[in-house]
Amino acid sequence: MKRTSNILIAAALVSGALVSVSCNRGENNRKPGRIYMPDMYESRAYEFYNEKVSSMKPVDGTVKRGELLPYHLKAEDTALANGVKNPLILAKADLEEGKRLFNIYCGICHGTKLDGNGPLYKDGTGPYVAAPANLASGAKASYTEGRLFHVMTYGYNVMGSYASQLDRTQRWKIAAYIRSVQNGGANPPTLVDGDTKPAAAPAPAEAATAAAPTSDSTAHK
Amino acid sequence: MYRRVSIRMRKHFVSVLVLCVGMIASFSVRAADPSKGKALFQSNCASCHNVQKKLTGPALAGVEGRWSDKKLLHQWIHNSAAVLATGDQYANALYNEYKISMPPFPSLSDADVDDILAYIAQQEAQGGGDKGKDNSNPNPTQNPEEGSANNSLLFGIITLILAVVALILLQINSNLNKLAADKEGVAVPEPVPFYKNKAYIALVILVMFMVGGYFTINGAIGLGRQKDYMPEQPIFFSHKVHPGMNQINCLYCHAGAEKSKHAMIPSENICMNCHKVISEYSGGDLFNAEGKKINGTAEIAKLYEYVGWDANAKAYTKPGKPIPWTKIHNLPDHVYFNHSQHVVAGKQQCQTCHGPITEEDEVHQFADLSMGWCINCHRTTKVQFADNKYYSIFEKFHQDVKDGKIDSVTVEMVGGTECQKCHY
DSSP, X not given: OHHHHHHHHHHHHHHHHHHHHHTSSOGGGOSOOOOSSHHHHSOSTTOOSSTTTTTOOOOTTOOOTTOOXXXXXXXXXXXXXXXXXXXXXXXXXXXXXXXHXXXXXXXXXXXXXXXXXOTTTGGGTSSOOSOOOOOSXXXXXXXXXXXXXXXXHHOBTTBOOOTTTSOHHHHHHHHHHHHHXXXXXXXXXXOBSSSOOOBOSSOTTHHHHHHSOOOGGGTTO | OHHHHHXXXXXXXXXXXXXXXXXXXXXXXXXXXXXXXXXXXXIIITTTOOSSSOSSSOOOTTHHHHSSOHHHHHHHHHOHHHHHHTTXXXXXXXHHHHXXXXXXXXTSOHHHHHHHHHHHHHHHXXXXXXXXXXXXXXXXXXOTTHHHHHHHHHHHHHXXXXXXHHHHHHHHHHHHHHHHHHXXXXXXXXXXXXXXXXXXXXXXXXXXXXXXXXHHHHHHHHTTOOTTOOOOOSSOOOTIIIIIITOOOHHHHOGGGGTSSSOOOOOHHHHHHHXXXXXXXXXXOEEOTTOXXXXXXXXXXXXXXXXXXXXXXXXXXXXXXXXXXXXXXXXXXXXXXXXXXXIIIXXXXXXXXXXXXXXXXXXXXOSOOOHHHHHHHHHXXXXXXXXXXXXXXXXXXXXXXXXXXXXXXXXXXXXXXXXXXXXX
């Protein structure tokens, strides 16, 4: 009796081991393997990346904490955008941050030298078949910070909007950085000392806001 | 000496003369020069036009044939608004199709325009064939794990043979003992067969218990861990191509890694930032883990299907739907993990936890994401303490480092192994 129970225990252990080890992943590890308490893994609390919740925009009319107030100009208001002033009071560190962000998000096409020859274009040998704009000199070098911000927000020709990757503060920093190096640094920005960056209290482009009626659809740009 | 020089001079004179005549001829007739046209095309036209592809403006292959009059085409390039004003039918049709007016290029001379047109004609003749034809990647599949599998099989066979030999020797030993006993006339009880021998049975059960226990415990620990998990994704998105070959920064797509808990699976508009223009894959051959060849262009077409983009019309024609990517790195709910904390304050590289991601066509889970793995890293990783505002409140450690009492501060010392940091 005792011996049989011993054998049974051993057999159960071995079979348990075989079940949990052998059929775990499948060929080429295509399966996630076994889990216990699946409610911890496939949670109802935040199940991202399914068809219901992924790629959703924030609720209309909400502003993230610490974020600048919404930008109300529409894509076609380019003339108004020219006059929009940068709402940030910039320090040197902010320009450096703008440079870092530019090299990540813009440099891939426009080049880290802003010459419109990033790794995706490479003088026309890269995979991107449209020549990115030369921001360092030429026609685009006369764009104001407001216009640069506007282009980043809405895109321009084949360039897409970067509003989903860069928040408004980051876009303004990039605009300030681009402006500071254009035409060989002909438009140096006014910088404050210290590393703090107080954002100006009034919303950006209040004058422009009055001219262009606000719309819910642009609240998150 | 003088003679030799003069002969050489005469020879050179002839070749120089031929060269001069050639140059004069070329200047007087001035055939359009496609190589000059290439430079002009790239600086003036390429932002909006491609020879083979429709971008912001139409594809330029066959542009000369489409205009009724070459003079009109020149005029159009110099000042498109003026041509539109004349009411030319083709020009107005173009404007209505693209809804954007071409900026004037008064600085281009007629010769410049001819150079550009010659370049376009040359590209058209090549059929855009200078790109995308060099698919030369001969290594489709590799099998790096074959060696270790062979070794363990060999060890198993040797163990088995030794066990059999030992068994036979034991048997021989007991038989010899029995013969010796018979000879001396000592009565020996009939030997028990080994499967009824209690000592054997106990030994076998012990061995089975140990082996079985080892595998069971390992299997149980492995429950819920997904190291090496490499699901098939709805689109064959290759990290080797994007951040690897094309040098796109990780943060370009996973912009959340610096700002939030989640690194963010990029939304489709981020794909379309580039793929509005890049509709064909032209790199080396792609293979999935099963060794099947992947058609990159067809994979981009799948993206277009999801976002509802019509590549011919260059417009979103259908409502988009989310791409059902399969999540690979999955932490259970009772663990808190924050990307921005590790990337911004901790200054960690993505590769520390995600492995050599820029070399992988298909992403697999590099780390086992177990608690032991987290804790080990927190014990050994030194915090970048200097010039990091995040850690400015740890004044005692700053003082100790300054005094030379400690040379560095690990994550554990700033509370990185406290239970409540990750479980609450």
